[in-house]
Amino acid sequence: MIKKVVNYDGYDYDYTKYWKDREYENNAEHLVLDKFLKDKHGSWFIDIGGSYGRLADTYANKFDRCIVLDYSLKTLKKNLHIVKEKFPNVTFIAANAYKMPFRPNSFDGGLMVRVLHHIERQEEYFNELTRILKDDSIYIQEFANKIHLKARIRALLKRDKALLSKEPLQQPTINMEGSRDGDVSFLNYHPQYIKEILETCNIEVKDRQGCSFFRIPLFKKILGANLLTLLEEIFQKLLPNSNIPPSIFLKTEIDKDDEEETSYETLQQILVCPMCKSSLAFGENKAICDNCHKEYIKDDNIWDFRVE
Ligand SMILES: C[S@@+](CC[C@H](N)C(=O)[O-])C[C@H]1O[C@@H](n2cnc3c(N)ncnc32)[C@H](O)[C@@H]1O
Numbered sequence: 328m329i330k331k332v333v334n335y336d337g338y339d340y341d342y343t344k345y346w347k348d349r350e351y352e353n354n355a356e357h358l359v360l361d362k363f364l365k366d367k368h369g370s371w372f373i374d375i376g377g378s379y380g381r382l383a384d385t386y387a388n389k390f391d392r393c394i395v396l397d398y399s400l401k402t403l404k405k406n407l408h409i410v411k412e413k414f415p416n417v418t419f420i421a422a423n424a425y426k427m428p429f430r431p432n433s434f435d436g437g438l439m440v441r442v443l444h445h446i447e448r449q450e451e452y453f454n455e456l457t458r459i460l461k462d463d464s465i466y467i468q469e470f471a472n473k474i475h476l477k478a479r480i481r482a483l484l485k486r487d488k489a490l491l492s493k494e495p496l497q498q499p500t501i502n503m504e505g506s507r508d509g510d511v512s513f514l515n516y517h518p519q520y521i522k523e524i525l526e527t528c529n530i531e532v533k534d535r536q537g538c539s540f541f542r543i544p545l546f547k548k549i550l551g552a553n554l555l556t557l558l559e560e561i562f563q564k565l566l567p568n569s570n571i572p573p574s575i576f577l578k579t580e581i582d583k584d585d586e587e588e589t590s591y592e593t594l595q596q597i598l599v600c601p602m603c604k605s606s607l608a609f610g611e612n613k614a615i616c617d618n619c620h621k622e623y624i625k626d627d628n629i630w631d632f633r634v635e
């Protein structure tokens with residue numbers, strides 16, 4: 328059974344609160360993204376499932392026009408003015424990662440962090456992703472690592488064989504991140520599974536970095552965020568390829584040969600109908616698909632292109 332798209336709106340889940348006491352994890356992820364995006368620049372960049380724009384500071388000064396795409400319109404509405412103040416070149420768009428409202432070859436770069444656990448049909452998502460990214464563009468994919476050290480010890484103690492298989496592992500979902508009663512996916516992945524699926528979709532892995540080596544409550548309590556961040560930096564350098572940490576980042580490059588030269592200046596030029604990918608006729612706060620005639624609304628400066 329295909330699970331529904333996770334809807335943080337429906338459960339009134341405030342994701343900004345999740346990060347209030349997670350300074351160390353936030354720093355650890357910024358370390359990786361700063362390394363992978365060093366010397367990168369370009370025109371359009373997309374942060375898929377970007378929520379309230381937590382990671383905007385890693386790309387918004389490098390790319391001319393950036394989009395934070397998320398299914399949670401409430402989160403986008405609440406946080407747009409905060410991000411806009413710091414980064415006027417960032418636009419928020421409500422849409423579904425499986426059905427994105429952009430022309431082929433629109434973006435020079437993109438990332439997805441802490442979202443793939445909600446993506447049940449990974450191949451479908453990666454094919455949609457490669458459609459909107461240009462040939463040779465950079466894409467950073469983070470995923471929750473199924474075989475991290477704590478999980479291996481736990482599995483050993485419980486004699487649980489689930490870790491031996493490459494299949495994604497569904498985690499308990501009660502009251503976590505906008506889900507309830509297992510109604511949405513919350514998947515941890517075997518690194519080999521992700522590698523194979525990326526290869527199938529012509530996404531070439533160029534670099535790899537384990538992240539959040541010290542995501543253990545006791546460490547955080549005793550050592551504090553600053554010291555842990557320092558240790559994290561050392562461990563990231565020493566053990567980039569390790570499967571010890573719970574989170575893995577892949578720096579990838581899109582490889583496609585159907586490249587048509589594109590150079591889009593404005594948002595309206597890259598937007599299409601997310602359902603049938605046809606052009607849109609724009610009114611002031613409305614867009615209608617030329618082909619299927621579906622109507623989309625812009626509310627509080629945020630386009631709502633959410634379709635299932
Ligand atoms: C755990 S949060 C991560 C947010 C952000 N990437 C970060 O690391 O701070 C997951 C986000 O993914 C979004 N999401 C999940 N499935 C999605 C989908 N199919 N399309 C768009 N957004 C999705 C949720 O709305 C939520 O904001």
Ligand SMILES: [Zn+2]
Nearest residue numbers: 600603616619
């Ligand atoms: Zn259409």
